Amino acid sequence: MSYRKRRLKIGIVGCGAIGGGIARYISKELKKDCQLTGLYDIQYGRVEKLRRELSAGPIGRNSLTALLKSCDLMIEAVNANSTREIVREAFLHKRNVIAMSVGKLLDAQDLFDLARRRGCRLLIPSGAIAGIDAIKSASIARIRKINLTTRKPLNGFANNPYLTRKGIDLAAIKKETVLFKGNVDSAIKFFPQNINVAATIAIASQAKDKITVCIMTSPKYKNNSHEIEIVGDFGRIVTRTDNVVSPENPRTSYLAILSGMQTLKQFCQGTGIGT
Numbered sequence: 001m002s003y004r005k006r007r008l009k010i011g012i013v014g015c016g017a018i019g020g021g022i023a024r025y026i027s028k029e030l031k032k033d034c035q036l037t038g039l040y041d042i043q044y045g046r047v048e049k050l051r052r053e054l055s056a057g058p059i060g061r062n063s064l065t066a067l068l069k070s071c072d073l074m075i076e077a078v079n080a081n082s083t084r085e086i087v088r089e090a091f092l093h094k095r096n097v098i099a100m101s102v103g104k105l106l107d108a109q110d111l112f113d114l115a116r117r118r119g120c121r122l123l124i125p126s127g128a129i130a131g132i133d134a135i136k137s138a139s140i141a142r143i144r145k146i147n148l149t150t151r152k153p154l155n156g157f158a159n160n161p162y163l164t165r166k167g168i169d170l171a172a173i174k175k176e177t178v179l180f181k182g183n184v185d186s187a188i189k190f191f192p193q194n195i196n197v198a199a200t201i202a203i204a205s206q207a208k209d210k211i212t213v214c215i216m217t218s219p220k221y222k223n224n225s226h227e228i229e230i231v232g233d234f235g236r237i238v239t240r241t242d243n244v245v246s247p248e249n250p251r252t253s254y255l256a257i258l259s260g261m262q263t264l265k266q267f268c269q270g271t272g273i274g275t
C-alpha cells in the first residue's frame, strides 16, 4: 500500500523520448500511486499524440504555468536552454521536481537553495551511468580522482563544431581514437551532448576539480558506453555501462529513461533504495 493518502499528481514537461517513456510507465505500472495530470511541450503536436496514445483525458496544457497548477511533482525532460528557468518556476510554485537535464544544473547552487527554502524536493536520477550511489557515499570522505571515459560510435559526434574547428574528420577515423581529454567544464562546452553524465558525477561527488573526462570513438563501437573509475579514502570503484540507445532519440540511452521511471516509483512509494 502506498504511504500517501491520495495519488500523487504528475506533470511532464517535454514529451520526447524520456517524457513519453515515463508517461507510458505511469499509465501502465504506477496507476495505484500516481496519476498523470499534465503534459506540456513547445511542440503541442507531441502532447496530443502522446495523450491520444495513452487514451488520457484533457491533460494537455498550453503553458508551463498551467502544467504546474495541475501537478504536485514536475518531471523535466526538455532539450532546452531554459531548463534552469523551468525548474526555478516549479519551485516558485512549490512543486517537487525530477530533473533529467542534469547538464543544465551544474553550478546551480542557487536552485538547490531555492528548493530548500520552498520546502521542495529536487531529484536527479542516475541516468545512463552506474555508481552514483557509491560516489555519493565516497564524497562524505576524501575523493582523490574520478576518471570518466565515454565511448560513442562515430555518428554520435556528427556536426560537432569543436571537432570541425580542430580539423578532425570523422570519416577519416579508422581505429579507436581519443577525441577529447580534459576537465568537466571543457567537456560540457565542447560536447554538450555528453554533459549529463559528467554533470551527474560532478554534482554527486562534489569534486568537479578531481574529474578527468575522456571521450573516444571508433568505427567498431556500436553502443554508447560510460566507464567510471573513482579512487578515494574508501578504496577504488570501477563501473561500466554499455547502453542500448532509445529508438526515439539515438542520443538518449534507454537506461536513462528507466532511471527516471525508477526515481519516480521510489518517490511515489516512499522507498529509497541505495545510498
Ligand SMILES: NC(=O)c1ccc[n+]([C@@H]2O[C@H](COP(=O)([O-])OP(=O)(O)OC[C@H]3O[C@@H](n4cnc5c(N)ncnc54)[C@H](O)[C@@H]3O)[C@@H](O)[C@H]2O)c1
Residues within 6 Å of the ligand: 013, 014, 015, 016, 017, 018, 019, 040, 041, 042, 043, 046, 077, 078, 079, 080, 082, 100, 101, 102, 125, 126, 127, 128, 129, 196, 197, 200, 248, 249, 251, 252, 253, 256
Ligand atoms: N540524465 C541523463 O543521464 C540523461 C540521459 C539522456 C538525456 N538526458 C536529457 O534529458 C532531456 C530530454 O531528453 P529526451 O531524449 O527525452 O529529448 P527529446 O529531444 O526526445 O525530447 C525533448 C522534448 O522537449 C521539448 N522541448 C524543448 N524545449 C522545450 C521547452 N522550453 N518547453 C517544453 N518543451 C520543450 C521538445 O519539443 C521535445 O519534444 C535532454 O535535456 C537530455 O539531454 C539526460
